Amino acid sequence: MKLFLSRFTSFWKNRYRAIIYILTFAFVWLALINKKPLDLSVSDATQGALDLVEKMPENHRKKIQEQEELLAKLQKEESVQSSAELASQIDEAKAYLERLKINSNGVFLVCIDFDAGSDAELGPMAYASIRHAFSLGIKVLINNGYTVMAQPLSQMIVDSAALGGATMPRPYGFKQAGSDFVFFGFRPNAFQVYLQMGESVLSAYETDYSGKPLADMPIMKGIKDIRDIDGIAAYSCNVGTPESWINVANTKFNIPLVVGMTAVSVSDYFPYLQSGQLIGLITGLRGAAEYETAVGAPPVANRRMWAQLYTHAFAIGLIVVGNIEYFIKGKRAA
């Protein structure tokens, strides 16, 4: 027995890293074989992100109604006393109302600001939210932030959500580029681009990612500047980059904003959620799994949650073993 123990100890000391790696791989692999979705409750932070999209058509209709009322009020004022300033206000209100009516279910901007390194966590949430918007008839704009390599990845996510394959059924049918969605692509200096979108989306992005002029696209007839966008979701792998959206979208233009982050960076953004600057926060793979479960999207992240569960249980087990070993060693040393 003693010989066995001493051999086991020396074997463990030499190869414990390899054993832990192999066991982790095995846990993940075994968990991924389980195709049954995990039953998850939706957290308040994810619920905020869901509500942004879910209530967008209703909020957009309210916006149209408010604009109609404002126009009627201005026209009434003009009938009493007309002025050049009032006339220009009426023209502006009319143009805005027309734009609102073009994309009648609302416009949702999805900023994909991550590369392949974070695709495992952020890809499913971006995919699920685009699908969610499509299923409600919302027009979707997609752009990239600071990450250059986000463009090829975004292209895949957008194509998959709009056109998809047989394994990803879409209850909303095929979506047409230029009419139902537009992918702007990457532009250098994201913060300046976001600010420029406040002046004119067409001056920030003259063409889409493939070089087609945006001005000719039907979806863009209803979008002049960032105020024509009903909500923004920024999915980012970099700490510090969603702040640009918080500064521009929320602080400057008061547009509802949702952020989706990798779990490693998400703790920095809870204060913004608590202060109401963000109306939703999707936290890593768990948040993505909650989102796709709630909207009934194909369970990409949810399937991975079993693996998360097993590896977390394994990690907790290792921490417990490590602590026991520490206390035993500590006693021996004493």
Add this chain to the structure above:
Amino acid sequence: MGPDTFIDLIGVWIAALLTLGVYSSLIKDTFISKLTEAVFVGVSFGMSIVFTYYNGIKPKIEEPLVRYYQNLHVDYATVTNAVTLTVEKIADAKTLSAESATEELTDEIASRSFDTNRFFAVLDSALYKQTLKLQSTNDVAVSLQSAFASSEVNLVNKATVMGALNEYFTTYKTVPTSRHFWVLYIFFSVILGLMFITRFFPKHAWLSRFPMAYTIGIGVGMGTPLSFQSQIMQQVQASFIPMLVRNPNGIDWIATAGNLSLVIGTLTVLYYFFFSFKKEDAASRGATKVGIAYLMIGFGASFAFTIMARVSLLIGRINFLQDEWIQGTYEFFKYLN
């Protein structure tokens, strides 16, 4: 999700082998793991340069400058002929539609007067579009048609329209004066950008300070007011919360405890980082300890999130290996047979 074509299959295999190559560094650093690292860095940088060129330099500098040069040297008569023909066609179409319209509508159309200024503004918006290539008569026609379609200019009276068009041509230039200044601005930007490259030449490296100062100045100038508002003012405002939260049934103890904990945490952590005097008394030491406890809880949560994130990445790769590489390859050959 597996490969559909043979090229896809090759791509999936390369990705799978590179994934395994990266993970081989867990055993020890080998030639394969070093190679995969080098491939990753090389591909990322190479693609970044290409994307930056295609999304930044090409649409913002190269194409507008080429268009500017071409529009400057386009044959003036060809452009004016194309414009005349298109406007004539649009006016003819408007006249035809007015003739076929109901009597009530015809009266309404006739009552609208022709606004020359608005007509000129529509022509300007169509012909001075930055993306317009004047040498392409088709592009000119499309631009005019789309501009007039969305405008409310009354084009029913063809003679008036053509008269106004001739008047417009008396001042029309293929490139407006403002565009020349815009080209100067582009050249200024390009020169400023190129100054960054002087860092490679120690003798002239000082020149790179100009674009650096410009970039930092613009960034700070635009970012500071917004950052101050969103990251300081609104965050401070959010920490002013009621210590006692009431609901219709009385006191909401859970919300009260949460708010109390937030206030205590904010104050004690701030106090911990306050190094202007020694914290030797019991109250100070106690507050500091509470602050440390809050920090530890925060770091613990961050660490747990970090593990979750790293495991998610591993899961993503193994998912790829399982679904796209092994299962995808099996299904690809099964389908072939």
